[in-house]
Amino acid sequence: MRTGTWLIGARGSVAVTSMIGALAVRAGLTAPTGCVLESPALRERVRPGIGDLVFGGHDVTSVPLEKKAAELAGSGVVPAALALAVKDDLAAVEQNVRPLPAAATQAETAREIAADLESFRRRHDLERVIVINVSTTEPVPPPHPAHASLADLRAALSGADSGVDPGVDPGVDPGVDPGVDPGVDPGVDPGVDSAADPAADPAADSVASPVLPPSSLAAYAALSAGCPYVDFTPSAGARLPALDTLAREQGLPYAGHDGKTGETLVKSVLAPMFAQRNLRVRTWSGVNLLGGGDGANLAQPGANAAKSASKQRVLPETLGYLPQGETRIDYLEDLGDFKTAWDLVTFEGFLGTGMRMEFTWHGCDSALAAPLVLDLARLTAAAHRAGRAGPLPELAFFFKDPLGEVPHGLADQWRVLVDFVTALTPEPTP
Amino acid sequence: MRTGTWLIGARGSVAVTSMIGALAVRAGLTAPTGCVLESPALRERVRPGIGDLVFGGHDVTSVPLEKKAAELAGSGVVPAALALAVKDDLAAVEQNVRPLPAAATQAETAREIAADLESFRRRHDLERVIVINVSTTEPVPPPHPAHASLADLRAALSGADSGVDPGVDPGVDPGVDPGVDPGVDPGVDPGVDSAADPAADPAADSVASPVLPPSSLAAYAALSAGCPYVDFTPSAGARLPALDTLAREQGLPYAGHDGKTGETLVKSVLAPMFAQRNLRVRTWSGVNLLGGGDGANLAQPGANAAKSASKQRVLPETLGYLPQGETRIDYLEDLGDFKTAWDLVTFEGFLGTGMRMEFTWHGCDSALAAPLVLDLARLTAAAHRAGRAGPLPELAFFFKDPLGEVPHGLADQWRVLVDFVTALTPEPTP
Amino acid sequence: MRTGTWLIGARGSVAVTSMIGALAVRAGLTAPTGCVLESPALRERVRPGIGDLVFGGHDVTSVPLEKKAAELAGSGVVPAALALAVKDDLAAVEQNVRPLPAAATQAETAREIAADLESFRRRHDLERVIVINVSTTEPVPPPHPAHASLADLRAALSGADSGVDPGVDPGVDPGVDPGVDPGVDPGVDPGVDSAADPAADPAADSVASPVLPPSSLAAYAALSAGCPYVDFTPSAGARLPALDTLAREQGLPYAGHDGKTGETLVKSVLAPMFAQRNLRVRTWSGVNLLGGGDGANLAQPGANAAKSASKQRVLPETLGYLPQGETRIDYLEDLGDFKTAWDLVTFEGFLGTGMRMEFTWHGCDSALAAPLVLDLARLTAAAHRAGRAGPLPELAFFFKDPLGEVPHGLADQWRVLVDFVTALTPEPTP
Amino acid sequence: MRTGTWLIGARGSVAVTSMIGALAVRAGLTAPTGCVLESPALRERVRPGIGDLVFGGHDVTSVPLEKKAAELAGSGVVPAALALAVKDDLAAVEQNVRPLPAAATQAETAREIAADLESFRRRHDLERVIVINVSTTEPVPPPHPAHASLADLRAALSGADSGVDPGVDPGVDPGVDPGVDPGVDPGVDPGVDSAADPAADPAADSVASPVLPPSSLAAYAALSAGCPYVDFTPSAGARLPALDTLAREQGLPYAGHDGKTGETLVKSVLAPMFAQRNLRVRTWSGVNLLGGGDGANLAQPGANAAKSASKQRVLPETLGYLPQGETRIDYLEDLGDFKTAWDLVTFEGFLGTGMRMEFTWHGCDSALAAPLVLDLARLTAAAHRAGRAGPLPELAFFFKDPLGEVPHGLADQWRVLVDFVTALTPEPTP
Ligand SMILES: NC(=O)c1ccc[n+]([C@@H]2O[C@H](COP(=O)([O-])OP(=O)(O)OC[C@H]3O[C@@H](n4cnc5c(N)ncnc54)[C@H](O)[C@@H]3O)[C@@H](O)[C@H]2O)c1
Ligand SMILES: NC(=O)c1ccc[n+]([C@@H]2O[C@H](COP(=O)([O-])OP(=O)(O)OC[C@H]3O[C@@H](n4cnc5c(N)ncnc54)[C@H](O)[C@@H]3O)[C@@H](O)[C@H]2O)c1
Ligand SMILES: NC(=O)c1ccc[n+]([C@@H]2O[C@H](COP(=O)([O-])OP(=O)(O)OC[C@H]3O[C@@H](n4cnc5c(N)ncnc54)[C@H](O)[C@@H]3O)[C@@H](O)[C@H]2O)c1
Ligand SMILES: NC(=O)c1ccc[n+]([C@@H]2O[C@H](COP(=O)([O-])OP(=O)(O)OC[C@H]3O[C@@H](n4cnc5c(N)ncnc54)[C@H](O)[C@@H]3O)[C@@H](O)[C@H]2O)c1
Ligand code: NA
Ligand code: NA
Incomplete structure (x- = not known):
């Protein structure tokens, strides 16, 4: 075999x-x-x-x-x-x-x-x-x-x-x-x-x-x-x-x-959680800071756009609507092969109460x-x-x-x- | 009815x-x-x-x-x-x-x-x-x-x-x-x-x-x-x-x-994610800072112990093992009815590479x-x-x-x- | 008077x-x-x-x-x-x-x-x-x-x-x-x-x-x-x-x-700390998420550029060099008058050891x-x-x-x- | 010499x-x-x-x-x-x-x-x-x-x-x-x-x-x-x-x-910032997660108390009052020689508006x-x-x-x- x-x-x-x-x-x-x-x-x-x-x-x-x-x-x-x-x-x-x-x-x-x-x-x-x-x-x-x-x-x-x-x-x-x-x-x-x-x-x-x-x-x-x-x-x-x-x-x-290795992986479990709990996500913003060869390439607008589009898809698909916010990718050579992503999610609960969650993911992409x-x-x-x-x-x-x-x-x-x-x-x- | x-x-x-x-x-x-x-x-x-x-x-x-x-x-x-x-x-x-x-x-x-x-x-x-x-x-x-x-x-x-x-x-x-x-x-x-x-x-x-x-x-x-x-x-x-x-x-x-309303809710989606991806969680530590009547009561050792035990159960049940770390609950009157929880997860990936994730949850418990x-x-x-x-x-x-x-x-x-x-x-x- | x-x-x-x-x-x-x-x-x-x-x-x-x-x-x-x-x-x-x-x-x-x-x-x-x-x-x-x-x-x-x-x-x-x-x-x-x-x-x-x-x-x-x-x-x-x-x-x-009210205020105390301790800042990246009238205006490229330039100046002035990284401003109408800023600082210490700090600032700008x-x-x-x-x-x-x-x-x-x-x-x- | x-x-x-x-x-x-x-x-x-x-x-x-x-x-x-x-x-x-x-x-x-x-x-x-x-x-x-x-x-x-x-x-x-x-x-x-x-x-x-x-x-x-x-x-x-x-x-x-190498160092620049800006700190809570020999020792109540006392002093000395909150030290063997500290500061501004800041410090203590x-x-x-x-x-x-x-x-x-x-x-x- x-x-x-x-x-x-x-x-x-x-x-x-x-x-x-x-x-x-x-x-x-x-x-x-x-x-x-x-x-x-x-x-x-x-x-x-x-x-x-x-x-x-x-x-x-x-x-x-x-x-x-x-x-x-x-x-x-x-x-x-x-x-x-x-x-x-x-x-x-x-x-x-x-x-x-x-x-x-x-x-x-x-x-x-x-x-x-x-x-x-x-x-x-x-x-x-x-x-x-x-x-x-x-x-x-x-x-x-x-x-x-x-x-x-x-x-x-x-x-x-x-x-x-x-x-x-x-x-x-x-x-x-x-x-x-x-x-x-x-x-x-x-x-x-x-x-x-x-x-x-x-x-x-x-x-x-x-x-x-x-x-x-x-x-x-x-x-x-x-x-x-x-x-x-x-x-x-x-x-x-x-x-x-x-x-x-x-x-x-x-x-x-x-x-799907980092921020999007986390999104793919958090977004269903909000949906199942019937909590309304108002904004979801993310920033990905990365170095490495992939990072250098993603600093190019064309590749960056292709990647960002790919990353954002999980939200409308699991929530049923697209909250405000964007996913950004920034290249920082000095970060090397480790990537740090930070996401802020603001959401609304019972009686309109505003709440928030943020996460930081620090992973080695390769x-x-x-x-x-x-x-x-x-x-x-x-x-x-x-x-x-x-x-x-x-x-x-x-x-x-x-x-x-x-x-x-x-x-x-x-x-x-x-x-x-x-x-x-x-x-x-x- | x-x-x-x-x-x-x-x-x-x-x-x-x-x-x-x-x-x-x-x-x-x-x-x-x-x-x-x-x-x-x-x-x-x-x-x-x-x-x-x-x-x-x-x-x-x-x-x-x-x-x-x-x-x-x-x-x-x-x-x-x-x-x-x-x-x-x-x-x-x-x-x-x-x-x-x-x-x-x-x-x-x-x-x-x-x-x-x-x-x-x-x-x-x-x-x-x-x-x-x-x-x-x-x-x-x-x-x-x-x-x-x-x-x-x-x-x-x-x-x-x-x-x-x-x-x-x-x-x-x-x-x-x-x-x-x-x-x-x-x-x-x-x-x-x-x-x-x-x-x-x-x-x-x-x-x-x-x-x-x-x-x-x-x-x-x-x-x-x-x-x-x-x-x-x-x-x-x-x-x-x-x-x-x-x-x-x-x-x-x-x-x-x-x-299950806050930190434990998030844990119950993140822990399966680590398990399904076969990533080894090394430590999972949490701190819950809360005010309100519930917070005042949970500042009492007896009630605190009952609650902490309840909160931690999700990890061994979903991961199959208990990572190092504890979940703490601290009462701060001045926080009022909103609770802030912070969790740090350190985990190990392919070839033993160490990685980490942290999240902050800021919710209104009631x-x-x-x-x-x-x-x-x-x-x-x-x-x-x-x-x-x-x-x-x-x-x-x-x-x-x-x-x-x-x-x-x-x-x-x-x-x-x-x-x-x-x-x-x-x-x-x- | x-x-x-x-x-x-x-x-x-x-x-x-x-x-x-x-x-x-x-x-x-x-x-x-x-x-x-x-x-x-x-x-x-x-x-x-x-x-x-x-x-x-x-x-x-x-x-x-x-x-x-x-x-x-x-x-x-x-x-x-x-x-x-x-x-x-x-x-x-x-x-x-x-x-x-x-x-x-x-x-x-x-x-x-x-x-x-x-x-x-x-x-x-x-x-x-x-x-x-x-x-x-x-x-x-x-x-x-x-x-x-x-x-x-x-x-x-x-x-x-x-x-x-x-x-x-x-x-x-x-x-x-x-x-x-x-x-x-x-x-x-x-x-x-x-x-x-x-x-x-x-x-x-x-x-x-x-x-x-x-x-x-x-x-x-x-x-x-x-x-x-x-x-x-x-x-x-x-x-x-x-x-x-x-x-x-x-x-x-x-x-x-x-x-100087938010992220830049914090920078103006953290950057001198790194300088005085002779720690080498490698990257400093920030993202500002804000709503409100000011946010709506700063979503315009011209105003955004003016503001970002103003925000970044503190680093070279206090560190003596400009680390990699940018400060971004994103407008999210749903955030209202509160602003969330997140900064990641990676720095190098004794014998080249890499370390990091991040902060989140959640303030009401007005x-x-x-x-x-x-x-x-x-x-x-x-x-x-x-x-x-x-x-x-x-x-x-x-x-x-x-x-x-x-x-x-x-x-x-x-x-x-x-x-x-x-x-x-x-x-x-x- | x-x-x-x-x-x-x-x-x-x-x-x-x-x-x-x-x-x-x-x-x-x-x-x-x-x-x-x-x-x-x-x-x-x-x-x-x-x-x-x-x-x-x-x-x-x-x-x-x-x-x-x-x-x-x-x-x-x-x-x-x-x-x-x-x-x-x-x-x-x-x-x-x-x-x-x-x-x-x-x-x-x-x-x-x-x-x-x-x-x-x-x-x-x-x-x-x-x-x-x-x-x-x-x-x-x-x-x-x-x-x-x-x-x-x-x-x-x-x-x-x-x-x-x-x-x-x-x-x-x-x-x-x-x-x-x-x-x-x-x-x-x-x-x-x-x-x-x-x-x-x-x-x-x-x-x-x-x-x-x-x-x-x-x-x-x-x-x-x-x-x-x-x-x-x-x-x-x-x-x-x-x-x-x-x-x-x-x-x-x-x-x-x-x-003074980590969390307290950061406190010693942030606390004066709040004081100089006449912002009222309501709560300041910290958790230090560390491994290493020092961590193992600080897991002992006696040493832990000595260290925590030392760490907290900066707040009353720079703010002029002691906000609610404690500094905790938890030992996690698996963290090794790197320490992660997380602090949450809640503060009050003009007209009583509540705001907050949090930071994570990830440093190598030695x-x-x-x-x-x-x-x-x-x-x-x-x-x-x-x-x-x-x-x-x-x-x-x-x-x-x-x-x-x-x-x-x-x-x-x-x-x-x-x-x-x-x-x-x-x-x-x-
Ligand atoms: N690492 C992750 O977590 C992750 C996740 C999802 C997707 N990806 C994607 O995987 C790819 C590889 O990532 P990486 O970190 O190894 O990047 P890398 O820059 O280290 O490697 C890319 C390699 O592709 C080669 N290459 C470029 N054009 C080529 C072509 N036309 N034909 C053959 N080879 C070519 C380059 O010379 C280089 O050796 C990237 O597209 C990245 O976006 C990576
Ligand atoms: N809010 C959450 O997210 C959440 C999540 C899980 C569990 N809980 C639990 O729900 C309970 C209520 O939380 P809360 O924030 O409303 O607290 P709370 O302190 O505001 O209310 C508790 C009420 O129970 C009353 N009470 C006390 N002893 C009683 C007794 N023996 N018989 C009848 N009433 C009694 C008190 O007088 C008070 O009015 C707590 O046990 C809390 O741990 C809350
Ligand atoms: N809030 C902060 O923390 C902070 C910090 C630094 C700088 N600033 C700056 O302060 C300014 C005001 O912020 P804001 O949140 O009050 O914004 P805002 O949008 O609520 O108010 C701006 C006001 O200026 C008016 N205006 C626009 N053009 C004008 C003109 N040519 N002449 C007279 N009035 C005009 C608008 O109609 C509006 O009423 C912004 O430039 C902002 O960048 C604010
Ligand atoms: N690393 C930091 O950032 C930092 C900051 C402030 C204070 N400190 C303090 O510095 C000290 C050393 O930290 P470390 O990480 O090297 O700890 P460590 O456990 O690696 O080293 C301590 C050493 O002291 C030895 N020792 C114990 N009792 C002794 C005694 N009575 N006489 C002589 N040697 C004795 C131990 O055998 C060990 O070799 C600790 O007290 C720590 O709290 C460290
Ligand atoms: Na955070
Ligand atoms: Na954080």
Whole structure:
């Protein structure tokens, strides 16, 4: 039951924390804290297990995994001793991480991505490969008529306007580590680059905009290659009608969007509480202060807007109305990989009495996200084995902006998840 | 379907806020915000409605309801205009509030309580009367052998050690308002009095301790008179084997304990979140700062211990283990009727990464409690009509320390409640 | 020693709270809590006293003071009983509040303003009149060459580009109360109006921009009429070289800018603490959530930018460097007149250890500002009597963005203030 | 100008962090962040410098410094690389750390302590030796008549009731590390021991109580040996009339009490802010949650009471009255060396309007304390050189419970400190 876990953004914080963690759990060096499928309620049910996952992926940077691991250890995300202990295993994963292809047309790029997936599967004799997007959040892509139909999409991908891939800054060879400074990698982050120089940003220029944003191109390539696709980011991914058709044609499940790890997680339990108690929420305001690579990218207006939209959805869905207030995201480099979110909720009770609640969440985003990536790889693999095709709304528990008509309160999502796992594996498998 | 709602502690903050609120809702002067049975999910299902409730009760103080209403308006719990608008209706309720009987034996006191209930029912031609305890929290009572069997209890109540009723300070005539100062009523609060002068406190003296604490005597009298009993406080109430037997014999339901209105409510959604995400809670510490009559009483070690025990139960029940940390309650007179609770949760995620969350809850306790008192009166009446006898674990949603083997996460309790309501009234009744 | 206190923005929250408070203190109905000159350290020193202040002012709205007082009572800023008790005195003040003049040229408008001041002084036989700007915060005005010299300014004010006064929406007769709804007064707030319809906003159009923004025109008029000028807002006010010349020529003191009442006040004691302890502040982020008229205006980008700049200044001035982070202001109508600010400070200690502090401030802005307005009127009057002309840097204690080369830590500002008061009045005057 | 720094409690967290830090600063491996004498305002003025300090000390445990350093690195107080880099220098310090003497009489114990000091001075050719108490906080000692006069004290120390030294559990040889578990050292902590077994605790038994508590015996010995004494803890130390006489006779300065590092530091700037603004503080409540060795000890009622008293003093001293509320200290082992304090302040402004502020402080106590220990060693040495004898109230800036009639607001204390430094060293010394 060896299962490939192919990460788009394989050299990023979430990806490398996932790899180190899976390797350390497999080696018995750490407990699977934070892995939902290892909680008492679900333990021993879902196959593949963590130890069955084999990692690989694409990235546009070439910073070695080991260097990234050292950074993560330096900033307290990963214990230094653990990073050291899985050094050799991580070196083996490094062999499976490839530069993101960038060909003359998006059709050709997709073929090269698919070829990488196929060669990974064969090389490691994998039962299946799950592709998970953990790369930099993209701005909301401009609409394109070809998004609506698979036939149109196929035609467009080979066409004239598909030659510019916004995922790769053309001035940088992504296969070469461009600098020695571990913290600053000027060629790496297309979002940040484009903000610094908007004129050079193809995404900002609707004329030059390619047919598919990188996440959707990855989804297209994955589904074409017979691989289920999961989007852990708010990017478009498989969320286009044409790609839904493709997934169903191929008999492949897909899931997303945007891993729910911090403030939104808390909202998804507090908002139902107010609703069930029939307390009227007047205002709900939030501020997220974060550093790290994700933070740097979210400081860009486009990505920030995509993320904020994703974060706010839980309130109207669970309360039945949208209270006043906004969710802000501010980048502070000096905060490093830990994020602090503060929310203020003002509400009205019996006889109009005004009351208030505030919370501060201080979490390590990568440490919260990584175990969910492992869960998602396992669940999507099990769903594929069980013959599921199309979106997996049962995984709403994991996402800020879940696919399908699903409950948005965490407790209801939990129940759906437990039922889903039970249906997949009626008996606990020791 | 006129239903009596007999409040033990009828002159207290929760009681008077409940009365004013019900009268104002009935008069169409305010929305039933905070009433769970009026939330979109449950609206129009449970009979009696709020407008069907008729109020009465016992208390050991004789501060007029109108005076208490003015206090509540002064401290921002009730809008002054609303208190004014229901003045006449409240004066009518005043006719139904009686001094707590205090006879030579507890058996005789119980008979007098029952007689008051019976006369209330007859006077208002009520279908049934629900007795709800919203009086001062008692210390945990000393065990007594007669608690275990109804026959023994009946014998003991007429016996020698039943002559001192700790619910009434013998030096004060509870029928006479002892002072003009609205804020200080020296004869009112037996808990506070007894602490000031422990020698005069029968409850502090295990020799003189009566068979039943006041809450259980009230439950005994209510059940004997054919009235369901609900305990909104952490006191013993109906929670004794002898009283359970009595309830079943009489075919009467009972419910409790300790209304869940603030910090514990929040805990009951956050703790399941940590459990479902398999995050390990290391410490959970809370401090509750409150003023008001309840606060003054909870400053007494005995009552404080009873309340703190009730508050902490949710953690082991939902997490499966007890994290380090305590819940403290501090009385600050100057805080008035608003309570501020602060909780710090430290937890461990993937690879042992330490994280933390804190929340501050600033609520008006009486405004949070009163609508639940209305819900409980209605639900217990409906359960009685449906033939239920014994404890009502389906009402766990409302309590910090619910009866029976029940879920402790709020979301599960909510589901149980919705099912209960649906079973009681299969069709919404307009 | 009767002293005029002429408020620009006399019908706003700060103004009316100041008036009610001064009247109530004079009548012995309330203690002067929040008045710095009434603290034990400074009590009984500065003449005029609160009871010597006589109020008047200009505004662009005509909402009656009594109506505003009722609003303030309704939202908990002023006790309803107090508003009632000073009703007659407030009606007397109403006679002194006049619509802001709006003539063909700014020179002519200034003359009409000065005439109003003069007639106020004569009517009430006042020793002097202090003009204090508590009107809506303006956007930063475009630079104008005439700001640099008094002679140029005088010439320009009578010239061609001075005919449009951005302080008054030309479509609304400010002398007529345009509506009955107390909460929504569409003609009232020029900042809000102009945002709703940017095309109609003269300030947004640099071509049509008049020589002076309204606050500076008020300062020009006040100084011309022999009245000291204080700016409690971040607007330009007297802060132009030409107006400084005018003040000195006239022998008049002036003070400002931007009353320091909430988050910035706290910053001004915490930042020196970090500096003195040689702890390195890495990030300092703040969010201000507020409703009220001021909040509505600060939701406009121009005013928001002016205010945020003013708020942030304390950090570099006291720390010696600018940590990462921003101060945000968000408008939430439902918060009403209370403001919640949250700040997160991350700092580094010995051996690079990272630590953090956060604070939440929940204050009523008008209740914090109003007593300072009374202090400023008294201090500026005393300074004038003592012969001071030009800026009063000794009043830095009161301002977010004080004039002159002054300390920015609150404690140092306090010392300067105490010395200033002592110099003004060597002996306490009983 | 080599200056001895003799630490009572030399193997504790504060002591070892001080040593590592001083060694690392001397080696140029880290910046002196947190050292007040290295802030821009005071830099380069006080001799000795950090590099001139030579460490030694007494302790009742024998856990090696290197082991403690490893613990501190493990819990994030000290960077692991730094601990490694100063390993050899720390091994040299280890030679100067001696078991606390425990002789038949306290007089004899004091002589042995003094002998250790003398031999340290000679061995390292030190200009002077400053003794600083950073050992476990003691309960408030029972009063003893001999505390009032030096002659009586000398007599009593050699007398009958001086044979039991509460600082050392007689059942344990303090020179031998009694266990292998680094975290639990049963013979070490007299406070903890005594609480666990009150019958065996001489301090709990007023009959057996020795003349002086350990901190005062250390002060007596230090002063007798010609060494200035500083108490960084709330223990009695030199704060007895007899010891004040001794210090003056010997021409020696002394300082204390209780290093001000966290919540109290913040209080000492916020409380003056409220006072200066004439805002009335109604309640001020605090809770301190901490782990570490100090936390374990402060969980003992005696030590807790001593500390809480010390922490609360700032409020009445700066406000002029004592608001309602308490400061609580709770021990949570799982919090480790970081402490979280939360304070709620409710206050009243103009016209009685109620407002509130809360803050959370999350600091590493040892990292906050250690640089102050270095400052205190340097300042006390400079004061001694300048001929100062008796208490040093000018060092109030550093203490929660300072000696003498001093200001309690931090800003005033800072000014006093700057003047003191300026008087000691009129010119900056490069
Ligand atoms: N950490 C969390 O809690 C969390 C929660 C929800 C969503 N997310 C999302 O997960 C993603 C990863 O977060 P992170 O903290 O690891 O960010 P990161 O910046 O550390 O890593 C992103 C990686 O993606 C790579 N990348 C960029 N464009 C690419 C492309 N077109 N193709 C392939 N690789 C590309 C970057 O080079 C980088 O290595 C973000 O989109 C974030 O918003 C994270
Ligand atoms: N308000 C909440 O959010 C909340 C939540 C859970 C539980 N409770 C419990 O509800 C109870 C009432 O709270 P409150 O704020 O109204 O308190 P309160 O002090 O205002 O009122 C209590 C009333 O009970 C009366 N009383 C005392 N002993 C009595 C006796 N033996 N028989 C009859 N009456 C007696 C008192 O005279 C008083 O009028 C408390 O026990 C409290 O712990 C309240
Ligand atoms: N409340 C505080 O704590 C505080 C602190 C610092 C500064 N301020 C400043 O004080 C000012 C007043 O605040 P507020 O809460 O009373 O606001 P508000 O909106 O209630 O009142 C402002 C008043 O100014 C009037 N006005 C607008 N333009 C005018 C003009 N050109 N001439 C004369 N009047 C005009 C408005 O009609 C309104 O009545 C604001 O600028 C605010 O930023 C307030
Ligand atoms: N860290 C801070 O921020 C801070 C602030 C103010 C005061 N303090 C005080 O500083 C002291 C040290 O704190 P810590 O965190 O290092 O504690 P710790 O428990 O780590 O160290 C105390 C040391 O004192 C030793 N000791 C106990 N009794 C002794 C005795 N009679 N003679 C000599 N040594 C003895 C112990 O063996 C231990 O090694 C405590 O009293 C604490 O209250 C600390
Ligand atoms: Na908070
Ligand atoms: Na907080």
